[in-house]
Amino acid sequence: MKFIVNHSLYAAASPRLALRAGSLSALALLAACATQGPAPVSGPVKLTVLHTNDHHGRFWKNSDGEYGLAARKTLIDSVRSEVKAAGGHTLLLDGGDVNTGVPESDTQDAEPDFKGMKLLGYDAMALGNHEFDKPLPVLAKQMAWAGFPMLSANIYKDGQRLFKPYEMFERGGLKIAVLGLTTDDTAKMVDPANVAGVEFRKPAREAAALMPELKKQAHVVIAATHMGHYTNGARGVNAEGDVEMARQVKGLDLIVGGHSQNPVCMLDQLNRNDAYQPGGACKPDQQNGTWIVQAHEWGKYVGRADFEYAGGELKLVKYTLIPVNLKKTVKAADGKDQKVFATSEIAEDAATLAFLQPFQDKGRAALDVVVGESDGKLEGDRAVVRAQPTNLGVFIASVMQQRAKADVGIMNSGGIRDSLPAGKLTYKDVLKVQPFGNMLAYVDLSGKELMDYLNAAAKMSAGSGAFAQFSGVQLVIEAGAVKTATIKGAAIDPGKTYRLALNNFQANGGDGYPKLSNHPGYVNTGFVDADVMREYLSKNGIKAANFAPGEAVVRR
Ligand SMILES: [Zn+2]
Structure with a gap:
């Protein structure tokens, strides 16, 4: 039974991807004989990383019309075509915790969420602690729905990694490694029956151990993590987060984070702007040369990091947190409170909406059971x-x-x-x-x-x-x-x-x-x-x- 569970999780990640990873490591071996690291890229490459985290079942907009996958789709498509027109490339990542938070999603094992994210073209995500809220066979089913890789390098069973640790991407000749990591607090946050025999090792140690392997293959190393952003590493009783990892592990270019559910917008390296308001300028964290980003929660924002890679260096050109139909309360002419869009309204993508509607209806009906x-x-x-x-x-x-x-x-x-x-x-x-x-x-x-x-x-x-x-x-x-x-x-x-x-x-x-x-x-x-x-x-x-x-x- 143990073996079957292990096997099915790997297989569900996509047999095609597993095969590709196999041939890549063969290539990496060959490359390692000749040089350290991949062949240099000719000319500058523009790379835009789009990111979300802690979706928590919010496939549908809320009663105020905020967020939701249909508007997120419109936004992502428009950034993609803008970047493409300027000769750039995009990568869409998520920092985990797709599961748990809305009955309409929970009663359907987050099927609309994972299938919806596939529709939006996610390239990869980190596994969050809430991906273990249900038994492992549910997670295997979700991985099949998602189609894209759900990564974690630090989760083990019987001494073997239970999930794919990283995935390689190529954009404009640039080789990009995306590594997944999950908070080692997961073990104490979920029902022990769901993770019997599963071991959550220290993420920073796994990242450091994998780094030489990643550096041989990739020009750029990104960690999609679900570990939390604790300002200046002040984590209290929580397991180590992104700041602590960046300070320990050399070689990460970017951490796309989640779990603490903040907009990571800094006043300086030691202080986060916890009064951040939608539409405001956002300066991501940077520790030990690693950029750290996080887009609050629930798809309220899509984070956009515009990089340029040239001469072996990855430079952050611009960073924006784009609100997805978030509203603010203002006084109307009659003196009453009124909710208005904080920034301009994003129309919902009709095809995505049509895809999600039956799930929303089914989710509503499930409330009567x-x-x-x-x-x-x-x-x-x-x-x-x-x-x-x-x-x-x-x-x-x-x-x-x-x-x-x-x-x-x-x-x-x-x-x-x-x-x-x-x-x-x-x-x-x-x-x-x-x-x-x-x-x-x-x-x-x-x-x-x-x-x-x-x-x-x-x-x-x-x-x-x-x-x-x-x-x-x-x-x-x-x-x-x-x-x-x-x-x-x-x-x-x-x-x-x-x-x-x-x-x-x-x-x-x-x-x-x-x-x-x-x-x-x-x-x-x-x-x-x-x-x-x-x-x-x-x-x-x-x-x-x-x-x-x-x-x-x-x-x-
Ligand atoms: Zn979490």
Whole structure:
């Protein structure tokens, strides 16, 4: 079985490509006898690298008409023809995490996303951690849908690479190696059952080890990575990202990144412009001679890096982050807020839209399918859930707690928008309760920090959306202050580490909560809240009595 899984992943990457890679390495061997590196290119070559990352199921535009593959297609086609007319060449890359984030995509295993990306002519992508959200056979199917290579050099099974590590391209005589790398945090971010026996090695070490082989064949070496951009290497609890790799590994010309989901637009080498606005000038990062780019998330932008290769040097001539129908809010004449395009509107490509429409319709229909059953009603009425612990509040907090393997779960009641009725439940029922698409996050805190946070949560007054629903912790709250807090019967130890599960809205300081998203122990899992609930529901169903709030939280 193991062998079959291995084999099918390689085969799905395209047997044709595997053959070509085989003959290339034979050529590289011959070349290595004569010279170090490929034959020099005559004359300058213009190369435009287009890039996206962290697509996360956004094949369709959002309700404001932002992003979506159909508009992305129009944009990419227009850049391609402009570059071609000027005698240049293009390469279209993605930094991974195509999967997970939108029910219409998730219920179809991201078929519209991968097939749509093939239609857009992607040349290669890095595998992201979310490519392992489903079992490996699903990934094999996705690789077949994509057709283009899905690369990762640092994922092993039984001592062998599980995926194609790199792909060679030729543009105007220029030989380009594209290497794929995946964060070694993947192992702890996904269901262990999906990656049993799979090893995520340190990406920087793999890149360094492959470099001589790549340099023999290529004039230009690009890494498509899913490792994250941490400003000046300040990565907290995260595994090493692009900055740390660029500082260690010599010879990378460009890193097309993903995972941290930022526009990588720098003020200088040590400071990222985290207030970047669509349409603004964007200066990519450069570390140790390597350019590092990332185009935020969801296809909100297409990054465009215009290079010129001459005399053995690759020079970045111009860099732009092009917004894909992103909108900004302005005051209309009547004083009301109005959303308008941040830059000029990009028309959706009709053929791409026609291709995607049936998937969108099918995805909508899938929301009506029963996903599980509850033996009692879970209370989410606004007036109730914002004033007292309810079984739905405890249920949501404990589902988050379990999924994140946390000690405590906290849910802001303002994020609970409806009750769950007794009986058979559809995905739509789940989405009515959690419609915001917030993501499950967790943070590892000291006992002291956890106590401070519980105190902040205890102060959130009844009647407000901030009112906290708890799981995993027994609290006695007196006059808005935590009098006692116990976990599994034991008092919280200020010196021990505890994991708190919550949603990213609350972690970002939403509803007036202390901001935790900049804590070094913070992880946004990328799992959408409603999907986490749906998964629990379909696996376990709901026994309402298990979530009765009882005396877990006592207020005096
Ligand atoms: Zn990721």
